[in-house]
Every structure is written in C-alpha cells, then in structure tokens.
Amino acid sequence: MSETGKFTVSRWASRRPVLRRGRGRDPLGLRQALPGVLLPAVALAMTLLATLALGGAFGARALALRWQEGAAAAVTVQLPDMDQARVARALAALRELPDLVDARPMDQARMAALLRPWLGEIPALPLPAILELRFDPLPDNPEALALRIISVVPGAAVETQGVWVARMVALATKVQQTALVAVLLVLLLAVAVVTVGIRAGLSARQDVIAILHDLGATDGEIAHRFAGRVALLCVLGALAGLALALPTLLAFSGLAGSLMGRMPVSRLAELPWRGLPWPFLLALPVAVAALGWATAQLTVRGWLKRLP
Amino acid sequence: MAPGAAGLYVGRMVRFTSVGLRYAPPAGSSDPGVGQDVLSNLDFHLPAGSFHWLTGPSGAGKSSLLRLMQLAQRPTRGEVEVLGVVTSRARRSELPALRRRIGVVFQDFRLLPHLSAFDNIALPLRIAGRAELALRADVTEMLRWVGLEPKAESLPPELSGGEQQRIAIARAVVMRPALLLADEPTGNLDAVQSRRVLSLLQEMHRMGTTVVVATHSDSLVSAYPGPALRLADGRLER
Ligand SMILES: Nc1ncnc2c1ncn2[C@@H]1O[C@H](COP(=O)(O)OP(=O)(O)OP(=O)(O)O)[C@@H](O)[C@H]1O
Ligand SMILES: [Mg+2]
Numbered sequence: 001m002s003e004t005g006k007f008t009v010s011r012w013a014s015r016r017p018v019l020r021r022g023r024g025r026d027p028l029g030l031r032q033a034l035p036g037v038l039l040p041a042v043a044l045a046m047t048l049l050a051t052l053a054l055g056g057a058f059g060a061r062a063l064a065l066r067w068q069e070g071a072a073a074a075v076t077v078q079l080p081d082m083d084q085a086r087v088a089r090a091l092a093a094l095r096e097l098p099d100l101v102d103a104r105p106m107d108q109a110r111m112a113a114l115l116r117p118w119l120g121e122i123p124a125l126p127l128p129a130i131l132e133l134r135f136d137p138l139p140d141n142p143e144a145l146a147l148r149i150i151s152v153v154p155g156a157a158v159e160t161q162g163v164w165v166a167r168m169v170a171l172a173t174k175v176q177q178t179a180l181v182a183v184l185l186v187l188l189l190a191v192a193v194v195t196v197g198i199r200a201g202l203s204a205r206q207d208v209i210a211i212l213h214d215l216g217a218t219d220g221e222i223a224h225r226f227a228g229r230v231a232l233l234c235v236l237g238a239l240a241g242l243a244l245a246l247p248t249l250l251a252f253s254g255l256a257g258s259l260m261g262r263m264p265v266s267r268l269a270e271l272p273w274r275g276l277p278w279p280f281l282l283a284l285p286v287a288v289a290a291l292g293w294a295t296a297q298l299t300v301r302g303w304l305k306r307l308p
Numbered sequence: 309m310a311p312g313a314a315g316l317y318v319g320r321m322v323r324f325t326s327v328g329l330r331y332a333p334p335a336g337s338s339d340p341g342v343g344q345d346v347l348s349n350l351d352f353h354l355p356a357g358s359f360h361w362l363t364g365p366s367g368a369g370k371s372s373l374l375r376l377m378q379l380a381q382r383p384t385r386g387e388v389e390v391l392g393v394v395t396s397r398a399r400r401s402e403l404p405a406l407r408r409r410i411g412v413v414f415q416d417f418r419l420l421p422h423l424s425a426f427d428n429i430a431l432p433l434r435i436a437g438r439a440e441l442a443l444r445a446d447v448t449e450m451l452r453w454v455g456l457e458p459k460a461e462s463l464p465p466e467l468s469g470g471e472q473q474r475i476a477i478a479r480a481v482v483m484r485p486a487l488l489l490a491d492e493p494t495g496n497l498d499a500v501q502s503r504r505v506l507s508l509l510q511e512m513h514r515m516g517t518t519v520v521v522a523t524h525s526d527s528l529v530s531a532y533p534g535p536a537l538r539l540a541d542g543r544l545e546r
Contacts, residue, residue: 216408217435
C-alpha cells in the first residue's frame with residue numbers, strides 16, 4: 001500500500017468516533033428506519049397539490065369578486081328616456097317574466113358613478129332609464145329572453161352579458177369549492193401514507209423500541225423522537241413542494257390578472273408576486289409538519305400501548 | 309461517585325404474593341389448552357440490600373421471573389410489589405420511572421447493534437435526560453470498571469461474547485440502580501472472567517444494591533454461597 005492509502009485509512013479511522021457520537025443521540029436508528037425519501041416525497045406531493053388547489057381557489061375567488069363588481073344584474077333593459085309612466089309600464093310587463101326575482105330601475109347615483117369615466121360630471125345630460133333584472137335560476141337562453149323582453153317592452157335595448165358573468169361567477173365558486181375538497185382529500189391521503197411509513201419504521205425498530213422501553217423510556221420520549229424526525233422530513237418536503245408550485249401559481253395569478261385586464265409580463269420582478277396568498281402559502285409547510293408530527297405522535301403512542 | 313451508592317432503599321425491595329404467569333398463546337393458535345402456566349403460586353420477598361441467587365434448570369422460568377421483577381411483564385395473577393410500588397395498582401405512566409431504578413443484565417444482552425459500546429452504556433443516562441457533559445465521565449468510569457476502555461467505540465458485533473456481556477453489565481449498573489437483576493451474567497465467560505463478573509456484582513451488593521443473579525450453574529452457586537430462590541417447573545422450592 002502506498003503512503004496516500006495509509007493516510008486515507010488513518011484519517012477515516014480517526015473520524016469514526018465523531019460519526020458514532022452522533023449516532024448516540026439517535027438510539028432508535030431513525031435515520032435508517034425513517035429514511036429521507038418517502039416522507040419528504042409525500043410532504044412534497046401534498047404541498048404541491050395543496051398549493052395548486054389553494055392557488056386555484058384564490059384565483060377563482062378574485063375573479064368572481066371582480067366580475068361581480070362589474071355586473072350587479074344579469075340583464076339590463078335600457079329605455080330611451082326617463083319618463084316615469086313608461087318606466088312603470090315597462091316594470092309591470094317585465095315582472096310577468098318567468099324566474100324573475102327582482103326588477104328595479106338603476107339607482108341614479110350608481111349610474112352616474114358608472115358613467116363618470118365616460119361622460120365626466122355632466123348632471124344636465126339627459127340620462128336613459130336603465131332597469132336591472134335578476135333571475136334565479138339564470139335563463140338558459142339569454143338571446144331568446146332578450147327577444148321576449150323587446151316584444152313586451154317596445155323600444156327597449158336589452159343587454160344580457162350579465163348572464164354570462166353570473167355563470168362565470170358560479171363556475172368560479174364551484175372551482176373554489178372543488179379545490180378545497182381536493183385539499184382535504186390530499187390531506188387525508190397524506191395522513192394515511194405517513195401512517196403507513198411510520199408503522200414500517202416502528203416494525204423495523206420494534207426490538208430497539210422494546211429495549212428502550214425496558215430501560216425506562218416513556219411512550220412520550222419514544223413518540224417525540226419519531227415525531228421530531230417526521231416533522232423535519234415533512235418540512236423539507238413541503239418547502240421543496242412550495243418551490244416547485246411557485247411557477248405554476250405565478251402563471252395562475254398572471255392568467256387571472258390578464259382576465260382582469262392587466263398586461264402580460266416579461267420580467268421576473270413584474271411577475272404578480274403580490275397577488276399570491278402569502279400567509280396561506282407560508283403556513284403550508286408549518287401545517288404539513290404539524291400534521292406529520294401529530295400523525296407520528298398518535299401512531300407511535302397507539303403502537304406502544306402493546307408494551308406493558 | 310461509586311456505582312450503587314445512590315441506590316440505597318430501606319425496607320422491602322421485592323415482594324411477590326400468589327403470583328402466576330401464563331404467556332398469551334401465539335396469535336392464530338387454534339388450541340385453547342395451549343399456554344401452560346410458566347410460573348405459579350410464587351410467594352417471597354427480598355429485603356433491600358440483599359443478594360440472592362435464582363437457580364433452576366433450563367426452562368424453569370428464571371428469565372420470566374426476572375421479567376416480572378423488572379416490570380417488563382405483568383403477572384397473570386397475584387401481586388408484584390417492587391420498590392414499594394404495587395404494580396397492579398400503579399398507572400402505566402408511573403412504570404418508566406420505576407424501571408429506571410432497576411438495572412438489568414439480559415440473558416441475550418440486548419445491546420443496540422448500531423450503537424458503540426460507549427453509547428450503549430450511556431443509553432440509560434440519556435433516557436433519564438442526563439446532560440452529555442455530565443454523563444461522559446460516568447460512562448468512561450463504567451468502561452474502565454469492566455475493563456473495556458479501549459473498546460469504547462466498538463460496535464457490539466465487533467466485540468466477543470464476553471465483552472458484550474461486560475458492556476451489558478456496565479449498562480445495567482451505570483444508573484446506580486436500587487435493584488440489579490442479572491440473567492446468566494457468566495453464561496459466555498471463561499472461569500477467570502466469571503470470577504471477575506461475580507466480584508463486580510458483589511461489589512454492587514456491598515455498596516447497597518439489591519442483587520438477584522439467575523443461573524443454572526450449580527458450581528457457580530457453590531463457589532459463591534448465598535441465599536437462593538430455587539425454581540422448578542415454575543414453582544419455588546424452599
Ligand atoms: N415470550 C414468551 N412467550 C411464550 N412462552 C415463553 C416466553 N418466554 C418464555 N416462555 C416459556 O416459558 C418457560 C420458561 O422460560 P424462561 O425463559 O423463563 O426459562 P429460564 O429458566 O430462563 O430458562 P434458561 O435457563 O434456559 O434461560 C419456557 O417453557 C418458555 O418456553
Ligand atoms: Mg433464562
């Protein structure tokens with residue numbers, strides 16, 4: 001053997017005690033029994049899916065709120081002038097429509113506010129009368145409804161795009177609910193997988209656990225060691241999952257932004273960072289770790305009940 | 309501080325009243341008659357500070373009796389009282405603290421194979437939450453006491469049977485237990501080493517620890533005469 005060979009061997013030998021000292025603090029050998037692959041992978045997948053679902057839910061909510069602002073009514077009927085008698089007659093005729101829940105003239109102040117960007121402050125200008133109609137359920141065929149309104153209120157101009165907006169809002173709400181259900185399912189699934197992983201770790205270490213138990217270790221101490229390791233692995237996985245989810249989230253947010261009329265972006269700083277639900281996103285790794293910790297505590301303590 | 313000095317306990321150390329033990333039949337066993345009484349009608353008490361042999365042929369139930377004393381097993385019938393605590397009335401959460409005051413040399417050592425000799429001996433101290441700096445001196449003293457200081461960093465599979473047995477003894481003693489239970493502690497040792505281990509155990513006894521040593525070797529008992537619990541077929545012969 002050459003000199004370098006000897007040097008390497010002796011250097012390795014001198015480092016051995018240090019390695020072993022470290023193991024003394026891991027008497028359960030959890031670094032092997034709970035290897036750093038399965039749990040982080042589960043935490044990563046869970047965080048990724050939960051983040052995307054939450055991002056989708058928040059995006060849908062923002063869109064829904066935004067659209068609702070713009071379209072308070074499903075259908076608007078515009079009459080050429082403000083003649084009171086004519087408005088009353090039109091309202092009476094409109095109230096005969098099926099599924100109508102509300103029909104009223106648009107509030108003057110609100111109309112002025114809506115028109116201000118276009119017309120400026122010109123109170124003297126004769127404004128048309130606008131009637132707002134709400135339906136429940138929404139009409140299946142807005143075009144047919146428009147024709148019917150024109151036939152009962154001659155001279156009216158009918159605007160039905162509110163029906164589409166209301167439909168989009170309903171869809172967005174559904175997306176939001178579905179996303180939350182998806183998050184719950186992902187959580188349940190993750191708890192199941194983590195439980196299986198911990199049970200595998202427990203049976204891999206049952207002899208060692210029995211020895212620690214017989215030497216006077218409490219259930220709490222053994223569970224604490226497992227839970228600490230699981231929580232650490234979960235945090236690491238969750239942070240990776242969050243990092244992976246960010247580009248997609250930003251794309252979601254950008255898409256929602258452009259649906260709201262913002263310009264598409266080309267530089268990193270222009271990405272819609274502020275549009276993301278940061279408190280929720282940052283709480284996710286903590287929540288995932290807490291979930292792993294609690295699952296480990298419950299699983300290990302339940303398992304230890306078999307010992308006297 | 310010398311090992312054992314803190315383990316002093318005045319009064320009754322162990323008391324068995326009509327104790328019987330039957331292991332649960334293995335899961336899936338169809339024969340309901342299976343599961344004979346391994347121990348039955350045990351009535352005895354060990355005063356604090358005493359030294360007792362526990363003898364009997366192989367299969368007589370010596371290890372099972374030690375498991376009961378060590379609170380690793382609950383009796384099927386009767387009362388086991390250890391260190392003044394009637395275990396049937398104790399809550400499960402009270403038992404770990406009691407176990408920490410009992411040192412055990414297991415028949416099959418039960419060392420943790422992935423931990424060094426040092427870390428195996430340090431285990432009871434770490435379980436009890438001793439600070440790393442404080443336990444270092446105790447463990448090193450223990451290693452010296454059993455003559456294995458140079459092997460501090462060896463893993464159990466790298467040690468001979470006799471060396472593993474001495475590590476197991478050091479681990480049982482390092483907490484200065486009030487009660488020391490040794491199951492065939494000389495089973496793997498030659499005559500010289502056996503004498504050495506026996507004198508270690510008697511040193512513990514001299515320092516106030518209550519000691520019970522199980523063995524099926526009559527020659528060992530006659531070499532070190534002392535009071536004995538004799539088991540045959542799960543019963544005590546007086
Ligand atoms: N965990 C167990 N489950 C079922 N039966 C057991 C168990 N442990 C021991 N036994 C049975 O109890 C009886 C007594 O065993 P024990 O180990 O107490 O004997 P021993 O006196 O220590 O024997 P040895 O001198 O060989 O160590 C034996 O018949 C054994 O088969
Ligand atoms: Mg035995």
